[in-house]
Amino acid sequence: MELEKAVRKARRGNDEAFLFIINTIKLDLYKTAYAYLHNREDDTVVVDTSTEEILKQPKGKLLSDLEVIGNDVWFKLKTEKEFNYSLFMLSSIDAKGNEYNHGSMVEGHIENGMQRMGIRLNSANNSTNIVNPLTLKISAFPQWINGDAQVKVK
Structure with missing residues (x-):
């Protein structure tokens, strides 16, 4: 389109x-x-995929429970409402400067105030080849979206 x-x-x-x-x-x-x-400071999340640790994230500590399953890297996002946006840009960088392309994943339901979301590394970028830490650039984050806004489309 x-x-x-x-x-x-x-x-x-x-x-x-x-x-x-x-x-x-x-x-x-x-x-x-x-x-x-x-x-x-508030536009990246840094993770260690081998220890499944979140090393750095924006203020508010809304991300937890890092889980790596194959080429999928999952987080839990603390939220009261569904956050149906792509959390991360479409690539990330490891400690050696290698770029990893990935897609975003969002699970639409909230359980106990947490919503599961993550990235899927392309099959050419196997998660076992990452030199940790991995830096993910944020594209949208709940704390960035507050208040009322109007967008006029001409």
């Missing part, structure tokens, strides 16, 4: 088109937000 067509559909209330727009411009939105925040 091209962007202009998606904008027309989103203006008519099409949620799928709106998500397409957001995903298309997500990196630009991230760069703009960073230009205002100027705080790289």
